[in-house]
Amino acid sequence: MFKKVLIANRGEIAIRAMRACRELGVQTVAVHSEADKNALFAKYADEAYNIGPAPSSQSYLNGDRIIEVALECGAEGIHPGYGFLSENAKFARKCEDAGITFIGPSSKAIEQMGSKIAARNTMIEAGVPVVPGTNEAISDPEKAADLADGIGYPVIIKASAGGGGIGMKIVHSRKDFHTALNSIQSVAESAFGDSTVFIEKYVEEPRHIEFQILADKYGDAVYVMERECSIQRRHQKLIEEAPSPVITPELRKQMGETAVKAAKAIGYENAGTVEFLYSKGDFYFLEVNTRLQVEHTISEMITGIDLAKQQLHIACGEPLPFKQEDISIRGWAIECRINAEDPLNDFAPSPGKIRRYRSAGGPGIRVDSGVHMGYTISPYYDSMISKLCAWGSDRNEAIDRMQRALYEYVVVGVTTNIPFHKAVLRHPAFREGNLTTHFIDDYNIIDD
Numbered sequence: 001m002f003k004k005v006l007i008a009n010r011g012e013i014a015i016r017a018m019r020a021c022r023e024l025g026v027q028t029v030a031v032h033s034e035a036d037k038n039a040l041f042a043k044y045a046d047e048a049y050n051i052g053p054a055p056s057s058q059s060y061l062n063g064d065r066i067i068e069v070a071l072e073c074g075a076e077g078i079h080p081g082y083g084f085l086s087e088n089a090k091f092a093r094k095c096e097d098a099g100i101t102f103i104g105p106s107s108k109a110i111e112q113m114g115s116k117i118a119a120r121n122t123m124i125e126a127g128v129p130v131v132p133g134t135n136e137a138i139s140d141p142e143k144a145a146d147l148a149d150g151i152g153y154p155v156i157i158k159a160s161a162g163g164g165g166i167g168m169k170i171v172h173s174r175k176d177f178h179t180a181l182n183s184i185q186s187v188a189e190s191a192f193g194d195s196t197v198f199i200e201k202y203v204e205e206p207r208h209i210e211f212q213i214l215a216d217k218y219g220d221a222v223y224v225m226e227r228e229c230s231i232q233r234r235h236q237k238l239i240e241e242a243p244s245p246v247i248t249p250e251l252r253k254q255m256g257e258t259a260v261k262a263a264k265a266i267g268y269e270n271a272g273t274v275e276f277l278y279s280k281g282d283f284y285f286l287e288v289n290t291r292l293q294v295e296h297t298i299s300e301m302i303t304g305i306d307l308a309k310q311q312l313h314i315a316c317g318e319p320l321p322f323k324q325e326d327i328s329i330r331g332w333a334i335e336c337r338i339n340a341e342d343p344l345n346d347f348a349p350s351p352g353k354i355r356r357y358r359s360a361g362g363p364g365i366r367v368d369s370g371v372h373m374g375y376t377i378s379p380y381y382d383s384m385i386s387k388l389c390a391w392g393s394d395r396n397e398a399i400d401r402m403q404r405a406l407y408e409y410v411v412v413g414v415t416t417n418i419p420f421h422k423a424v425l426r427h428p429a430f431r432e433g434n435l436t437t438h439f440i441d442d443y444n445i446i447d448d
């Protein structure tokens with residue numbers, strides 16, 4: 001096992017990675033911006049270094065400075081968390097070149113999956129079903145419109161380098177195609193520095209179902225079951241659950257084995273997620289997320305596997321300690337992302353000082369958070385307060401516990417999306433497990 005690991009992230013995920021290190025007797029190093037010098041994660045670590053001013057571009061995205069700190073303090077590994085540099089192939093390569101273990105997949109695998117077009121083509125070759133669409137970058141707009149006609153409207157134009165729900169547009173007819181194409185190309189250029197786009201059939205009424213993967217250095221890989229993440233706003237997840245109410249044991253096996261096949265096709269190593277869209281009994285590959293995801297917690301709760309610790313074991317070259325048949329599901333888990341944002345004002349971020357804070361607790365509740373009373377949520381970073389997770393022996397108990405936990409949760413000083421979560425959880429369609437990615441719009445949750 002490593003002696004010392006640097007965590008190249010902030011907030012709750014930095015603490016999550018440090019908790020795994022602490023349980024394994026690994027020393028932890030935090031790197032933080034000027035704005036985060038009093039943040040909990042910086043205090044939690046055994047050592048903490050200020051790496052630059054508040055803007056991420058000058059701190060959390062400054063890979064060279066982070067590697068320098070790792071070398072200076074003798075950290076053997078870097079855990080990238082999610083966001084920031086976690087899916088940056090160049091950073092992973094620089095770690096490899098500096099002789100530091102990047103706790104994640106190889107830079108080659110990250111690079112391959114960083115382009116949605118390349119990922120699609122790799123999956124087609126591996127026999128993994130993909131959404132019907134184009135397999136090359138769009139160059140000629142007229143030809144592209146012809147291709148969209150062939151695929152059949154509605155289609156979705158996507159940035160190949162896109163992520164975080166940015167760089168996607170649904171088009172309903174040919175007359176809107178060119179305007180949409182231009183707008184996505186310019187969004188892609190400004191957000192990702194790459195204007196490459198492609199087209200997919202827009203799958204109507206889909207569910208977002210993803211499989212957690214763990215793969216070791218020796219070619220062994222398992223799926224740690226699925227999560228359903230259909231409750232989204234602007235293609236971003238807000239509530240996730242595991243397992244999915246719609247997946248039968250047969251389908252779980254089929255999709256899980258497909259996810260493992262996808263991981264093996266790219267020589268994947270460490271923890272990752274294979275995302276699918278599911279509609280009317282069919283499933284289609286969407287993308288591979290080459291990191292530990294926000295919602296990994298609920299997979300941990302239903303399987304008893306500590307994914308963050310497994311990441312460290314795998315990165316140290318240990319073989320997987322279990323086989324597929326050793327992994328089973330116990331109960332049900334739900335996650336609500338508690339954010340400082342105003343559901344009544346288009347979910348606008350609501351940074352500021354938390355004047356009173358009391359998180360939920362009691363049976364079946366897990367709270368992963370980087371905040372405390374008196375903490376100021378900075379406008380520089382995301383507005384997450386915590387990940388509130390509830391476990392129950394079945395789905396109904398998990399929902400009941402989540403509702404009770406949302407009732408207990410007190411945050412004063414900033415506006416939160418807790419009322420939004422309450423509205424979703426009490427909706428009869430949610431209770432029935434009747435979910436699609438349009439849930440929030442279809443049921444007018446915000447106006448509830």
Ligand code: ADP
Nearest residue numbers: 131162163164165166200201202203208235437
């Ligand atoms: P990102 O990398 O930005 O997260 P994804 O490709 O993972 O983008 O898609 C995010 C979400 O966008 C999906 O969960 C789904 O709700 C929606 N989406 C993406 N592609 C399609 C599609 N072809 N049809 C319908 N919805 C889609």
